[in-house]
Amino acid sequence: MTLAIIKKISVFFLFCLSFLVHFMYSIFPNDFFIVFFPVNESIWEHMKIIYTTILIYGGLEYFIIRYFKIPIHNYLFSLFVTSFIGIPIYLILFSPFFTRGFHNLSIHLIILFVTYMICSYISYFILTKKNILYHDWICIFFIIVGYIIFGYLTYHPLKNDLFFDSKAEKYGIHDYIIMNEKREHFVL
Numbered sequence: 001m002t003l004a005i006i007k008k009i010s011v012f013f014l015f016c017l018s019f020l021v022h023f024m025y026s027i028f029p030n031d032f033f034i035v036f037f038p039v040n041e042s043i044w045e046h047m048k049i050i051y052t053t054i055l056i057y058g059g060l061e062y063f064i065i066r067y068f069k070i071p072i073h074n075y076l077f078s079l080f081v082t083s084f085i086g087i088p089i090y091l092i093l094f095s096p097f098f099t100r101g102f103h104n105l106s107i108h109l110i111i112l113f114v115t116y117m118i119c120s121y122i123s124y125f126i127l128t129k130k131n132i133l134y135h136d137w138i139c140i141f142f143i144i145v146g147y148i149i150f151g152y153l154t155y156h157p158l159k160n161d162l163f164f165d166s167k168a169e170k171y172g173i174h175d176y177i178i179m180n181e182k183r184e185h186f187v188l
Helices: 003-027 031-036 043-067 075-099 105-128 136-155 174-187
Strands: none
Touching (some): 003 031, 003 043, 003 105, 043 075, 043 105, 043 136, 075 105, 075 136
């Protein structure tokens, strides 16, 4: 097994894992999962799917690569770059459809798959380069910063289309918490 084959197969695993990541907060609604998994159907919250899926699968992929004794370099840098770069790649590919009002699940899924293909290629490129002079702790720090930004913007979303859940007509998590508290208070 070669790194190229593993990276080609990883696109399908990333795509399938995305479905689980999409529904994790619905299955286990708690304050911890708010940071890692989408809490509504806004575009911004769905960027957590790309970010978290790449990081979760990246951890699994590391053991697969080690199992086959494939030499790699820059593992954490690859995770850092692909998890962050996946977000703008998806948004760039999705924006022409979004601005024209095309909200089709098939389009979302195709764009997600293409995003994972591009990210896997970028990851392959980084893993096969000689050591890049970035310390692993810096990469870990910025991955954590990414989740801090996700968490903050889940609780304090900007009031624009990127953060708007058009299905529920709400922003962020507070609107859902307030809505559920009102519903529970009304029932009592």
